[in-house]
Amino acid sequence: MNNIIKRYIPQILVILFVVLIFGFLTLNAQTNMDNRGIDFGFGFLSQESSFDVQFSLIEYSGSDSYARAFLVGLLNTLLVSFISIIICTILGVIIGVARLSSNYLIKNSAAWYVEFFRNIPLLLQIFFWYYAALRALPMPEKADAWFGVTYMTVKGYYIPSMVWENLNVFLYCGLAAIIAIIVLRNYANKLRDTQGKQIPVLLYSVGLLIVLPLLSFLFGGVSLEFEIPELKKLSKISYIYEGGISLPPELIALVLALSLYTSTFVAECVRAGIEGVSKGQKEAAASVGLTPNQVLKLVIMPQALRIIIPPTTNQYLNLTKNSSLAAAIAYPDLVLVFAGTALMQTGKAIEIVSITMLTYLTISLTIAAIMNWYNKKIEIKEK
Amino acid sequence: MFKIIKQLTSVVAMFAVLFAFSTETMAAKKSKTLENTKKRGFVRCGVSQGLPGFSNADESGNWTGIDVDVCRAVAAATLGDATKVKFTPLSAKERFTALTSGEIDILSRNTTWTLSRDADIGLTFVGVNFYDGQGFMVRKGSGISSTGEFKNGTSVCTNLGTTTELNMRDFFDSKGISYEPVVFEKADEVVAAYDAGRCDTYTTDKSGLAAQRTKLSAPDDHVVLPETISKEPLGPVVRQGDSVWEDIVRWSLNTMIEAEEYGVNSSNADMMKTSNNPAIKRLVGAEGELGAAFGLDNDWNLRIIKQVGNYGESYKRNIADTGILPDRGPNELWTKGGILYVPPAR
Numbered sequence: 001m002n003n004i005i006k007r008y009i010p011q012i013l014v015i016l017f018v019v020l021i022f023g024f025l026t027l028n029a030q031t032n033m034d035n036r037g038i039d040f041g042f043g044f045l046s047q048e049s050s051f052d053v054q055f056s057l058i059e060y061s062g063s064d065s066y067a068r069a070f071l072v073g074l075l076n077t078l079l080v081s082f083i084s085i086i087i088c089t090i091l092g093v094i095i096g097v098a099r100l101s102s103n104y105l106i107k108n109s110a111a112w113y114v115e116f117f118r119n120i121p122l123l124l125q126i127f128f129w130y131y132a133a134l135r136a137l138p139m140p141e142k143a144d145a146w147f148g149v150t151y152m153t154v155k156g157y158y159i160p161s162m163v164w165e166n167l168n169v170f171l172y173c174g175l176a177a178i179i180a181i182i183v184l185r186n187y188a189n190k191l192r193d194t195q196g197k198q199i200p201v202l203l204y205s206v207g208l209l210i211v212l213p214l215l216s217f218l219f220g221g222v223s224l225e226f227e228i229p230e231l232k233k234l235s236k237i238s239y240i241y242e243g244g245i246s247l248p249p250e251l252i253a254l255v256l257a258l259s260l261y262t263s264t265f266v267a268e269c270v271r272a273g274i275e276g277v278s279k280g281q282k283e284a285a286a287s288v289g290l291t292p293n294q295v296l297k298l299v300i301m302p303q304a305l306r307i308i309i310p311p312t313t314n315q316y317l318n319l320t321k322n323s324s325l326a327a328a329i330a331y332p333d334l335v336l337v338f339a340g341t342a343l344m345q346t347g348k349a350i351e352i353v354s355i356t357m358l359t360y361l362t363i364s365l366t367i368a369a370i371m372n373w374y375n376k377k378i379e380i381k382e383k
Numbered sequence: 384m385f386k387i388i389k390q391l392t393s394v395v396a397m398f399a400v401l402f403a404f405s406t407e408t409m410a411a412k413k414s415k416t417l418e419n420t421k422k423r424g425f426v427r428c429g430v431s432q433g434l435p436g437f438s439n440a441d442e443s444g445n446w447t448g449i450d451v452d453v454c455r456a457v458a459a460a461t462l463g464d465a466t467k468v469k470f471t472p473l474s475a476k477e478r479f480t481a482l483t484s485g486e487i488d489i490l491s492r493n494t495t496w497t498l499s500r501d502a503d504i505g506l507t508f509v510g511v512n513f514y515d516g517q518g519f520m521v522r523k524g525s526g527i528s529s530t531g532e533f534k535n536g537t538s539v540c541t542n543l544g545t546t547t548e549l550n551m552r553d554f555f556d557s558k559g560i561s562y563e564p565v566v567f568e569k570a571d572e573v574v575a576a577y578d579a580g581r582c583d584t585y586t587t588d589k590s591g592l593a594a595q596r597t598k599l600s601a602p603d604d605h606v607v608l609p610e611t612i613s614k615e616p617l618g619p620v621v622r623q624g625d626s627v628w629e630d631i632v633r634w635s636l637n638t639m640i641e642a643e644e645y646g647v648n649s650s651n652a653d654m655m656k657t658s659n660n661p662a663i664k665r666l667v668g669a670e671g672e673l674g675a676a677f678g679l680d681n682d683w684n685l686r687i688i689k690q691v692g693n694y695g696e697s698y699k700r701n702i703a704d705t706g707i708l709p710d711r712g713p714n715e716l717w718t719k720g721g722i723l724y725v726p727p728a729r
Contacts, residue, residue, distance in 0.1 A: 036483055036505035037623045051548045052555075054564050062552040134579040154580045155538060232536065236526035238583045240536045249581065250565070327543075330567045330576070336543065340476055341566065344544030347504030349480050 029350065044346045045070070051341050053332045055248050066342050073337035074359060080254050080333065081320040081363075087259035088319065089312075092266025099271045110267070118264035123325055125261055130253035130329040137249070141231060141239040149228050151241055156248045158229040158241040169220035170213055177212040181205045250331035254323065262319045266312055273308035274300065305378050313371035317364050324360070334359060414627035416488050417461060417678065425467040428454035429487040432472040432569060435594040436707040437493045437513075446470045450491040452697040453512055453619045455690070456635040457489060460683040465690035474568055475544040479504055482622055489632055490620040493588065495546045500620075509633035511618040512694075514713040514722060516611030517550045518589040520596065523606050525583070530554070530610045533584070538563040540573050540582035547587050550613040574598050588615050593707045631677045637725040638684045642666060642693035644716055644725075649692040652685055665729055673728060684728070694723070 033040055045067040052062050057075045060068055098110035117125070137154040138144075145151060151158045164170065181204075188201045216222045229244035277300050285299040286292075326333035327340060334356060343352045420426055430438035430450055438448040446468075455465040471487050482490045483505045493515075494500075496508040519539075521527045533555075541547050543566045555562045565582055567573045570591075577585040578599050585592065589607060596602045619636060621629050642648065645663045647655050656669040664670035668685040675681070691697065695716075703709045715721025 033505070035624055038483070038505040039503075050552060052552045052562070052564050054566065062556065131575060131579065134576065134581055139580055232534075234525075234534045234537060234583060235521075235532065237522060237524045240538075242536065248563075248565075327568055328572070330565050330572070332566070336566065336568075340543050340568070341548060344476055344479075345499075345549065347479060347500070349483075 044348055055332055069342055070338045073334035076332055077334040081323050084255050084258040084319055085316050088263040088266055091263035093270050095267035096270025114264040114267055117260050122261050126257040129256045156246040159245050160226040160228045161245045163225045163227055165223045166221045170216045170222045173212045173216040177208045180208050250329050254326050254331050258319055262315050265315045269308050269311045273304035276307040277303045309375045316367050414625055416625045416628040425469045426458040427487045428468050428470050429473045429481050429490040429492055430470050431492045436702040449697050449701050452691050453491045453636055454489055456687045457632055459686040459690040460635050475542055493617045494620055495615045496618055505623045506620050507623050507629050508618055508620050510636045511616040513617040515588040515590050515615040515617050517613040518592055518611055519608045520585045520592045520605050523604050530608055533560055535561045538582045540565045540577045540585045543568045554612045638687050639694040640723055640725045641728055642688045643695040647688055648696055649689055652688040
């Protein structure tokens with residue numbers, strides 16, 4: 001009995017304390033808002049937003065609701081985070097491995113890269129890439145074509161857009177290829193475990209991924225055409241490209257800054273992970289006759305990943321949260337569109353800031369959950 | 384880093400609403416805000432982050448502008464010294480939260496008076512100190528001479544959290560023109576992006592365009608188009624719930640305008656005490672007990688005129704002489720063809 005009381009009393013007190021604090025805060029906010037004639041409520045979400053957004057992944061105009069404006073902002077945040085996470089991972093792995101290179105030049109330039117980009121505040125880097133690049137880039141009419149069809153200009157990077165016919169058939173073929181690869185991998189693993197035979201899975205996978213979608217062009221009635229951006233005159237001195245897709249310079253600057261900055265941290269995680277695997281493992285693997293490639297793939301990486309994943313998750317979370325600095329350079333992310341313009345037009349500060357906080361929390365927890373799942377998957381499984 | 388701090392302040396300001404003391408219920412003729420101001424010894428005034436002519440700080444941190452003068456007038460009336468003002472520069476996004484959470488007591492920051500702002504978010508507009516309208520600025524070389532010449536795909540730079548964003552959408556929608564809004568949080572960022580060629584046009588209130596043009600690398604290469612696409616009555620704002628404070632700010636502004644109407648200015652105000660016109664005598668505190676209504680002494684309006692000057696002096700000093708908008712246009716007195724018209728102080 002005594003033990004039970006000792007165990008539960010502090011916990012109950014803590015819970016009570018938390019509930020009281022929240023109750024007090026809510027009550028206080030309510031009285032203050034009543035006094036100042038501010039209504040609380042989420043009804044505004046269905047009202048017409050009546051403002052436009054520069055760049056949106058979904059159809060959106062000022063006659064849509066605030067809820068849709070929220071979605072536009074959210075998707076833009078996810079887009080910039082997603083692209084940046086991929087680029088920073090690729091860059092991070094390359095730089096991290098380069099830091100361990102025995103080549104003096106490679107090793108030192110990688111180290112300089114890390115020290116340079118990690119020690120300059122991110123916001124400054126964003127401003128640098130945006131304003132420096134804006135000033136350096138040519139006006140649309142003076143831009144040279146990159147790869148013949150894309151144009152990098154002060155108003156954005158213009159690339160051809162794809163016009164698909166029977167896109168769904170193509171996507172089904174892609175899906176079929178992925179399923180086939182999973183089946184193949186399972187089969188290959190089984191073959192290796194039972195008979196000790198190895199088949200070149202990677203080669204077959206790439207083949208499947210190319211051949212199946214290609215077949216859809218030949219037999220599925222799929223066709224693909226490119227719409228190439230063309231110069232259009234707006235006034236005597238100002239031009240723009242029409243057709244194709246325009247990636248705004250704000251997006252490009254933000255992706256550059258976020259991925260260059262975060263890649264330094266990822267690089268350090270990768271280096272730590274590889275250095276964390278003891279030298280004996282490598283020597284032992286070599287002594288049983290594995291090739292250097294196999295040593296890296298089968299012995300070093302599986303162990304290194306276990307050290308790399310948890311701190312890298314942190315970096316992904318940081319990157320996503322840092323993407324809210326977008327507001328500084330007019331990239332219409334969640335903070336700019338929803339916690340900025342929408343907040344100003346409705347005046348619903350408490351509602352909008354809490355929705356925004358909850359949204360970031362949800363994004364972060366989702367990323368953490370995915371990474372934890374992956375971490376679990378590659379953990380040592382004691383047999 | 385600065386930006387992060389800015390964003391933090393707006394969040395903190397929001398939480399300040401949560402923690403704010405809930406005892407601000409009003410007794411008649413007693414202003415909590417006035418009491419606190421007197422106790423503190425200065426008026427807390429929210430201004431812009433730098434808009435020449437309206438509110439702008441020089442190198443030594445002295446604020447000038449017609450918006451600044453409204454706060455100075457309130458300080459002269461309530462504290463007897465027009466210099467006793469603490470200015471807080473705010474972005475468009477932060478301004479209302481700063482006011483409703485009690486960080487500042489007057490928001491005098493080229494803010495447009497609209498129905499939803501007045502009714503919805505716990506604010507009260509006390510008057511208009513500048514009649515403005517939204518316009519567009521373009522490069523001279525573009526050959527564009529009217530807003531009718533904008534084409535599909537025009538990119539437009541502007542400020543976040545302003546009525547500008549809404550007017551711009553109304554304007555382009557009604558003309559059936561597709562456009563690309565590029566929206567920045569700070570005016571300086573808008574200017575930098577427009578200057579770099581990111582946008583074909585820059586839109587905001589016309590007075591703002593005239594003022595910001597001076598910050599461009601080659602101001603003479605840019606021109607403000609003649610059309611005005613909206614009504615933008617700009618004026619000071621106070622928190623809802625303190626009607627006495629609201630009256631003090633309203634009548635401080637009105638005093639400046641009425642003083643110009645009756646020809647009372649900072650240099651002749653003392654002599655006007657012996658004027659034959661009772662309206663003028665009331666305006667300089669020589670007749671009537673006008674200040675008592677707010678709990679102020681009888682010289683409150685005389686101090687405003689002596690220390691800050693009348694509206695005409697303020698306009699000349701801040702907007703005309705600095706070359707921003709030498710022509711007063713609608714901001715001329717009603718007796719001289721403008722629309723400045725205030726209720727009589729009696």
